[in-house]
Amino acid sequence: MEPVYHRLPVVDAGGMELHLPIVDLGPGPPRVCVVAGIHGDEPSPLVLVDRLVTLLRGRELRAGVRIVAAANMPALLQRARWSNWDDEDMNRIGDGGGGPAVTRRLAAAVVSACEGCEVAVNLHNFVMRTPLLAIMPPGQTEEHRARHEKYLAALDPHVVWVFGETPEDHRAFSGSLDAAIERRGVHVLAVEMADLPELDEPLIARALAGLMRVIALCGCLDDTERPPRRNRIDVHRRLVRAPGAGIFEPLAELGGKVAAGDIVGELIPLERPGARVPVYAPDPGWLIQRLGRRFVRPGDMIFTVGSPA
Numbered sequence: 001m002e003p004v005y006h007r008l009p010v011v012d013a014g015g016m017e018l019h020l021p022i023v024d025l026g027p028g029p030p031r032v033c034v035v036a037g038i039h040g041d042e043p044s045p046l047v048l049v050d051r052l053v054t055l056l057r058g059r060e061l062r063a064g065v066r067i068v069a070a071a072n073m074p075a076l077l078q079r080a081r082w083s084n085w086d087d088e089d090m091n092r093i094g095d096g097g098g099g100p101a102v103t104r105r106l107a108a109a110v111v112s113a114c115e116g117c118e119v120a121v122n123l124h125n126f127v128m129r130t131p132l133l134a135i136m137p138p139g140q141t142e143e144h145r146a147r148h149e150k151y152l153a154a155l156d157p158h159v160v161w162v163f164g165e166t167p168e169d170h171r172a173f174s175g176s177l178d179a180a181i182e183r184r185g186v187h188v189l190a191v192e193m194a195d196l197p198e199l200d201e202p203l204i205a206r207a208l209a210g211l212m213r214v215i216a217l218c219g220c221l222d223d224t225e226r227p228p229r230r231n232r233i234d235v236h237r238r239l240v241r242a243p244g245a246g247i248f249e250p251l252a253e254l255g256g257k258v259a260a261g262d263i264v265g266e267l268i269p270l271e272r273p274g275a276r277v278p279v280y281a282p283d284p285g286w287l288i289q290r291l292g293r294r295f296v297r298p299g300d301m302i303f304t305v306g307s308p309a
Ligand SMILES: [Zn+2]
Pocket: 038, 039, 042, 091, 123, 124, 125
């Protein structure tokens, strides 16, 4: 089934027209919307949606599947998390609140592109090496959690990041694009993965198989999909940031168990080569995300430890 490429007009930004690029596949209104490119420095979702369209065009679809190919074009063209046209983070402004800023109008367009669907899958990547990771958002009812669990079982990620339930966690989530889409009655699955240099074929395969099962679950495919592996872990996540500027050298194995106080990596300080600074795991658990060898600035994310949720 051939994809239909079209554009949702968003705004005439001073003589430059902005659109939301959409790919629709299958008959009837879309039941699933997969969104890539919310953050302009996260290119891995673009690889995934290319593979997904290629896979779906060879399949018989029972209902519509929509892909928002690049949600935040100004940020993508700047290869920055958000565009410097307005310095608004598309993931933190809900549905844009009717604001005139370009990113706000784009956020409103993404919300309306998802409207009417059963589920929206919002794809992101981290700079840290990251397995297929889905989010369990805070502040949800039992019913919502049960429904979320159904989609998680289909997606079958390596890791589920279970958010805390502090007022701060609730506030952060309620202002997100995901929450704005959910207020329109569309269930949201937020999915994270590794950045391009670490986006290997096994990770792409796992993500694609998961997306196909979610699409099948929504009634868009009736063929049997690859069975899930069901080896996921559900964790609370503790982030550790670079203590200074320099080169981070990873030592501990990604995905492995760590004890509190284990050395995860070392920082080669800019001003003191030969005087490496160890960086320790703060809690026991699994090393779920970690940078490869990278140049870091103070405060950059270097790894996360997941403890059982
Ligand atoms: Zn992101």
